[in-house]
Amino acid sequence: MDLLSKFLAENSHIRFADSDSPDFADLRSAFVINATKKPSLIIRPRSAEDISSLVSILTANDIPFTIRGGGHDMFGRSQVDDAVTIDMREICHVHVDQALQTARVGGGIISMNLLKELEKYQMVTPHPVTSTVGYVGWAIHGGYTLLSTKYGLGVDQIVGATVVDANGNICEADEKMLTVIRGGGGAVGVIVEAKIKIYPLDQVLAGAIIFQPSGLVTAFRDFNTNFQQAKQDGFPPELGIYRFIMNGPMGKTLTVLFLWASSDIEEGQKWLSTVSSWGPVGMSTVTPTTVAVFNEMTNSLVPSKVYGTIHALPFRTLTPELVDVICKHAPLQPNHPEVLFGIHELRADAPMSSKGSVFNARQAHVVIQIMPMTGSLETLDETIAWGQSFNDALLETDAANRLPCSYIPLTPTKDLDFKGVYGGKYETLREIKAKLDPDNKFEYALVQI
Ligand SMILES: Cc1cc2nc3c(=O)[nH]c(=O)nc-3n(C[C@H](O)[C@H](O)[C@H](O)COP(=O)(O)OP(=O)(O)OC[C@H]3O[C@@H](n4cnc5c(N)ncnc54)[C@H](O)[C@@H]3O)c2cc1C
Structure with a gap:
């Protein structure tokens, strides 16, 4: 039995599906039907520890993998044919700290579910215009929102993150890593949890x-x-x-x-x-x-x-x-x-x-x-x-x-010119990426330097 199969057999709390599983079609379906790919396996971790073990096994065995949140990438890039999909949707908690005006949210939370949870506290946070979109996938790449003049873009809300890095380690992002996450997305790790700003607004x-x-x-x-x-x-x-x-x-x-x-x-x-x-x-x-x-x-x-x-x-x-x-x-x-x-x-x-x-x-x-x-x-x-x-x-x-x-x-x-996208920030991104993921383990992140 290969290491990945052994790991999944020993960790029965982690659900997974292959092309023979009855829920495979449903799990792999995404917003754009004609861009939906056929991964070899869809694995649904439930904790940072699960992701840490997965990333270690996948990278050690040269098994290609992608990270999927809400599945709203318009070009279907969160899944790749014959690669493993790490499907974040079971990591979808929201822990609100009303006094500090922050929330810790799971890397697979859907924006609408976040807004519903915040409503219980009469709090809000910037969100995409269509909130069926994954919150983290939206926030880490920019995050245009109807609330940008009042509170800033999605990237501006991220004040902390728990990340599984290229070595499979679970870490609290330091300022350098956060700088990359805010606009560089998943280029240097899997975001298991983001700590974000929230604001009181009842009506x-x-x-x-x-x-x-x-x-x-x-x-x-x-x-x-x-x-x-x-x-x-x-x-x-x-x-x-x-x-x-x-x-x-x-x-x-x-x-x-x-x-x-x-x-x-x-x-x-x-x-x-x-x-x-x-x-x-x-x-x-x-x-x-x-x-x-x-x-x-x-x-x-x-x-x-x-x-x-x-x-x-x-x-x-x-x-x-x-x-x-x-x-x-x-x-x-x-x-x-x-x-x-x-x-x-x-x-x-x-x-x-x-x-x-x-x-x-x-x-x-x-x-x-x-x-x-x-x-x-x-x-x-x-x-x-x-x-x-x-x-x-x-x-x-x-x-x-x-x-x-x-x-x-x-x-x-194919149309992305990353130097043009990042302008004066390109060198910062390149340097941090080279330090944190020198072997480009996150080769299927949207940002490729
Ligand atoms: C109907 C619709 C409405 C939209 N509205 C807006 C809008 O108002 N404003 C705006 O700015 N954009 C908007 N977008 C774009 C959307 O924000 C991005 O496509 C976003 O990346 C989708 O995130 P997702 O998690 O749903 O998608 P996915 O396809 O699941 O993920 C996209 C990529 O995000 C990365 N990713 C996701 N979660 C994680 C994680 N936890 N850790 C590491 N990497 C991760 C992965 O690299 C993945 O390939 C919209 C898109 C659609 C289809």
């Missing part, structure tokens, strides 16, 4: 403003003009806005996720009136609520599994030239409910310091996301073709407005 004003489908182009242009003007005049940090175009029950609509992150609901209502005046509103679900309930609503707007891919391009600002391209291509998006177009924005009023982190895109910018996704293989080609021509048109716009980086989780590995 928010939040929901979706769905503009009327007729005149989509005019609605997008008008909204954007007003948005840019209001931004120049000064937005409060409590206001988070995510613009996207979806195929909803009313047709193809500009939909705006509105999150007023303060219990001063009266002030929030003023901003809601302002934002709602930027176009003809067809329907609004914005109401006093909690962050967890708001996220349940936003998750219902996004499918749980899709065929497709993503194009994500960071620009300094949404110029009239970009708006023209969007207004030409977005209305042509195929009519499936899964296809989406959206804009993440890091505003100039967000906390921008990258001290103690290698995440380098700290100037104000937008990430334009084209999501050619569909529920059926039959419509995949046409959907992909739409996304490609939209992306090509964006690439032809003024190069000086492009940021010299890409957002790693939303960019295929």
Whole structure:
């Protein structure tokens, strides 16, 4: 019996599945169906000790392995054909320290489950726009969020981590290791537990403003003009806005996720009136609520599994030239409910310091996301073709407005230029990686130096 089989036989508390197991298909399934790989074995550790033993056995025997959290990598990179998947989803605890405003969260916690647990303490933390995403996988690579102007990005929340390193040792990350984890992801270890900042917030004003489908182009242009003007005049940090175009029950609509992150609901209502005046509103679900309930609503707007891919391009600002391209291509998006177009924005009023982190895109910018996704293989080609021509048109716009980086989780590995992504932080990352994982044991982490 090989060492891995012996270890699994002796540790019956660790569940695992191979291709003959009844739950294999379910366990390996991920958000993007056509990128889902077929690992040799899916192993579900339950503790740091389990992972430590696993990493030691796998590396000593040259068995390739990947780390999987929420399975939302758009290119399916958390699993590799014929490699072992270390599936973190059973390490999903949340321990809250209300007094210190921190929480210790398991490396496999799903963002929505974290938000629900924090709600019991009337606390919140920044989270992805769709909270079916794995929390750690989101936070360690950057972490765009509707709460960035108030609290910072996902990477900025990480204040500690328990890690299994390249030697299989369990360690508390020191400042050097934390610097790499904050933006370099799993490049130097498996994050068993992250210690993160949390914030008291019992109520928010939040929901979706769905503009009327007729005149989509005019609605997008008008909204954007007003948005840019209001931004120049000064937005409060409590206001988070995510613009996207979806195929909803009313047709193809500009939909705006509105999150007023303060219990001063009266002030929030003023901003809601302002934002709602930027176009003809067809329907609004914005109401006093909690962050967890708001996220349940936003998750219902996004499918749980899709065929497709993503194009994500960071620009300094949404110029009239970009708006023209969007207004030409977005209305042509195929009519499936899964296809989406959206804009993440890091505003100039967000906390921008990258001290103690290698995440380098700290100037104000937008990430334009084209999501050619569909529920059926039959419509995949046409959907992909739409996304490609939209992306090509964006690439032809003024190069000086492009940021010299890409957002790693939303960019295929072949297009990643890590020197461009990390800029002045590249050498720091390279040096720490060379010290902590000289033999590149974590060869399937998203960040490869
Ligand atoms: C529907 C959807 C919505 C999204 N929304 C946002 C958003 O609002 N903001 C944003 O910034 N991004 C967003 N993303 C991108 C998402 O944050 C990243 O793809 C993220 O890496 C997914 O994490 P995961 O754990 O779900 O995925 P997985 O595929 O399980 O993991 C991705 C990678 O993360 C690493 N990883 C995960 N957990 C660990 C761990 N415990 N230790 C070490 N490495 C680990 C591994 O290298 C793995 O390959 C979204 C993606 C989707 C599909």
